Amino acid sequence: MSPGATPIGVESFGGLRASSLALIRGERTLFTDLSFSLARSELLRLLGPNGSGKSSLLRALLGLTPLARGQLFAGPADQPLLPRELCERALYQGHAHGAKGELTTIENLTLAATLDGGPSGDDTRQILEAALDEVGLARQRHIETRRLSQGQKQRLNLARFAIALRAADRPLWLMDEPSAALDASGLAVLEALLGRHLARGGAAIVATHLPIAPHQGVVRELHLDAFAPRRVREGLAELAQ
Amino acid sequence: MTELGAIAWALRRDLTLAMRRRGDILNVLGFFVLACSMFPLAIGPQREWLQRIGPGVIWVAALLSVMLALPRLFEHDHADGTLDAMVASGRPLWALVAGKLIAAWLVTALPLLALTPALALAFNLPTSTLPVLVGSLLLGTPVLIGIGAITGALALGLKSGPVLMTLLCLPLYVPVLVFGAGAVEAQAAGLSPLAHLALLGAGMLAVLLLAPLVAALALRISVE
Numbered sequence: 001m002s003p004g005a006t007p008i009g010v011e012s013f014g015g016l017r018a019s020s021l022a023l024i025r026g027e028r029t030l031f032t033d034l035s036f037s038l039a040r041s042e043l044l045r046l047l048g049p050n051g052s053g054k055s056s057l058l059r060a061l062l063g064l065t066p067l068a069r070g071q072l073f074a075g076p077a078d079q080p081l082l083p084r085e086l087c088e089r090a091l092y093q094g095h096a097h098g099a100k101g102e103l104t105t106i107e108n109l110t111l112a113a114t115l116d117g118g119p120s121g122d123d124t125r126q127i128l129e130a131a132l133d134e135v136g137l138a139r140q141r142h143i144e145t146r147r148l149s150q151g152q153k154q155r156l157n158l159a160r161f162a163i164a165l166r167a168a169d170r171p172l173w174l175m176d177e178p179s180a181a182l183d184a185s186g187l188a189v190l191e192a193l194l195g196r197h198l199a200r201g202g203a204a205i206v207a208t209h210l211p212i213a214p215h216q217g218v219v220r221e222l223h224l225d226a227f228a229p230r231r232v233r234e235g236l237a238e239l240a241q
Numbered sequence: 242m243t244e245l246g247a248i249a250w251a252l253r254r255d256l257t258l259a260m261r262r263r264g265d266i267l268n269v270l271g272f273f274v275l276a277c278s279m280f281p282l283a284i285g286p287q288r289e290w291l292q293r294i295g296p297g298v299i300w301v302a303a304l305l306s307v308m309l310a311l312p313r314l315f316e317h318d319h320a321d322g323t324l325d326a327m328v329a330s331g332r333p334l335w336a337l338v339a340g341k342l343i344a345a346w347l348v349t350a351l352p353l354l355a356l357t358p359a360l361a362l363a364f365n366l367p368t369s370t371l372p373v374l375v376g377s378l379l380l381g382t383p384v385l386i387g388i389g390a391i392t393g394a395l396a397l398g399l400k401s402g403p404v405l406m407t408l409l410c411l412p413l414y415v416p417v418l419v420f421g422a423g424a425v426e427a428q429a430a431g432l433s434p435l436a437h438l439a440l441l442g443a444g445m446l447a448v449l450l451l452a453p454l455v456a457a458l459a460l461r462i463s464v465e
Contacts (some may be wrong), residue, residue: 062329065465080272087331094329102261111254115330117242 013089013171013203014075015039023056030056031227034070038172038205041198041217048224049239054207055095057224058174060206091116091161091170093195095177097153099200105137105156108145113163116170117134131162135189151182152224158186161193165200173197173204179212191215251327251340259348269310276302277360285295288365295364296374296425300418303353303378304385308410310349311389312403314341315460319397328464338460339453342390350382366429373428375437380441381421387452388413394459417444433438 015038022032030053038044046054048208060063060074063083074081074089099108109128113119119127126202140148145156158178164170178190192216194204198217206212212219242250259266280298284290318324327337354375361371392409396402424437 039253045340064325064328080453086330090331092326092329092331094325096320096325098322098326100258100317100321100323104256107257112252112326114242114250115326158448 013040013201014077016081016086016172016203017073017078018061019071019073021057021060022068023060023065024068024144025053025056025065029068029229031224032229034209034224034227036222038203040171040203041196042237043194043212043219044203044205045212045215045219046205046224047209047221052224052228054224055176058092058176058205058207059094061174062090062092070181086172089170090172090174091164092174093157093160093176093178095180096158099145099153099156102144103133104142104144105148106141108156111160112160114223116160116164119166127163127166128159131159131166134162134193135159136185151186154164154178154181155186155189158189158193159214161197162227165193165196171202172203173202173206175204175206175208177208178206179208179210242332244333246341247332248340250332251337252344253340255341255344256347259344265310265313269306269349270356272309273302273306273353274356274360276305278363281363283392291364292366292429295340295361295366296370296429297422298364298446299357299360299374300378300381300422300425303350303357303382304414304418306353307349307382307385308389308414310345311386311393311410312406314345314390314393315397315463316393316402319463321343324460325464328461333357334455334457334460337455338390338457340451342386342456345390346383346386350378350386353382354378363381368423370425370428373434374425377424377438377441380438380445381417384417384441384444385414386449387448387456388417390456391459394456394463397460397463417441420444423454 015226017037019035021034022028023030034057046057048054056065060067061083063086067083072081072083073079073087074086094165098112103111106128109132113128129138129141132141135158137152137155137159140152145153148156161173173194179187182190187210191212194206194212195215195217198214277299280294281291283390284294318327326335357375357378358371361374366374389406389410392406396406396409399405420437420440424434424441427437428434
């Protein structure tokens, strides 16, 4: 964010609308004519078989992957929005863990939280430790991340979102398979975080195969295979049989 | 986070990581020292020969050492997803790259510079050429790292990335090598090294300005 720009808080998030998005990877069209809208306190659950473009859609919304067609609009005024502008309002968790194995849990979280625009005051340390406590990593805080299990790494990612609830101005959460490798209590943490985020007026787009039931907010589903080009759709139907 | 904040974030992060992976730094330093010290052993103790080839050998060894370290600049970040996180954070990517480049220079080039006087002794270089040798490396190594960052960002994630990077780098490195070693030779021959050093300095300024921007652009293409 450039200096002097007003921080965009959850309160000012007026929703997101995507209109006729199309994504082509190499020679394959993943989806075409995909439109959806997302209001405050809504969670959009991306569904579709492997390879239907769930991760690519999340990446495309952030400008990590270019869209072949389509346009994003934001806010109550429905202003056109460049994917890169969405980056400043979104908190993204990709399918790679994005943690450095040589650094400890708390070091990785500090780095990630700073990049996310997290806390920077005197109480930073407490906020980070509280977040680790919340996701159940309090005892692992001084352990190198490479010694953590897959599920614990996933929990470390969740800690970023726990911090964002307290400090960062990131009203849109984009999560790519956040439930992968999580156990039952981890899933409960994920749902609790999403519930609190939706309750404060945030929104989320989550690609996941597991049903998610946050305690607050509205969950809607978006089936990506419905927007696959016809040839692919037939192939996917065959796969499903 | 302002641009300066982004530079500081990346700089601190990469320095911390380098301290945890000290083996990587020692690997580069070891290569530099070994490559340089092999020549006096192979050629024999003829003072004039060593003095003649010394600056060139030290420059070539420094160049190869930097190349040895450069593929790692973005590769780890790309593989573990932190590069995606940096791009997706919405922070100015050029500033994050600039921080990484400063860290790379401090970690790879600065130790080479510190060892250069000792290696110059091994080649019996006259002490009057030493400031020019260190100065030329001081101006030249940022150029090497900047060019390497751009080509590394372009070749990132490709199967033959390291090979492609070497092929792209080498022709661009030639002028740096020619002017760097040339400056020391001019000094040794009793001429002014200023022309060479000025060209190196101009190259360094251009790279300081352009490398973070161009490498950031290339990274955006590579993460697609």
